[in-house]
């Protein structure tokens with residue numbers, strides 16, 4: 001893949017690394033490539049960050065034929081830069097694209113484009129503790145048509161943002177509202193795909209939770225509104241006595257890279273991980289009888305976010321006295337040490353950029 005690089009002539013001022021927040025700043029460059037039925041992927045380029053021209057009848061704008069990914073680049077103690085499991089993101093995007101009738105971006109192409117863009121924008125990878133460069137690959141159909149048919153023209157783009165903690169609470173516990181009105185996914189739908197439409201449909205629940213003073217929602221299954229599925233925009237895991245539970249990947253839950261990594265680590269530590277359904281009634285009961293020891297949301301953006309409170313229809317459970325759990329802290333420390341290159345990566349998960 002020959003990537004043509006056009007560097008910006010007016011680099012932006014870098015933000016204060018101690019006040020990055022999440023997704024507020026974009027780097028100087030972006031990666032773009034185009035797809036059409038005749039040429040496949042072509043015109044690989046890194047150009048200054050800027051607007052992408054769109055026809056007003058572009059199908060992505062009307063029928064949400066769009067998918068995206070989220071991964072991070074980390075500044076290692078020797079000043080180098082590494083990615084965390086970029087192949088997993090590439091493979092997941094292929095699954096998402098199949099569901100949305102969009103062409104595949106081959107894994108090697110995805111990883112090479114990501115590495116090259118991070119290399120070009122390497123000065124944007126922050127080094128303050130807890131910071132990283134969030135990488136957002138996304139793809140959409142640029143084709144214009146108002147009738148509903150699958151398209152043949154697509155754009156794949158990668159943008160990057162230096163970030164700190166996703167939640168204002170950082171690694172402190174957050175409060176979660178269990179959503180009992182709206183649903184996020186149903187079997188046969190797009191719940192497993194990372195597509196914008198899922199997140200748009202989740203916004204009403206998120207807005208409601210925020211208005212009630214909660215950081216995010218916990219989604220229940222879409223058929224019976226009975227089983228615990230995932231947190232808003234990330235997976236949900238919890239410890240019942242000494243077993244770790246998380247919803248199974250049966251089509252309604254995002255197959256999270258952080259989720260998968262934590263399951264590997266937990267199993268290596270000898271924990272039983274139950275990828276099984278649990279009813280919200282049983283989870284609340286476990287909260288009341290004390291067997292729910294810890295809970296956390298996990299995803300690339302937030303890494304691990306301890307959950308200190310669950311509110312289901314006004315029934316409130318406080319988890320671990322609203323303190324981060326011992327196992328949650330150990331998982332966070334272990335995973336982030338690998339990601340930031342502070343501990344040996346015995347799993348072979350990290351990929352050096354430069």
Ligand code: COI
Nearest residue numbers: 070071233299300301302
């Ligand atoms: C991620 O964790 O990478 C996501 O895409 C979640 C999003 C809500 C920021």
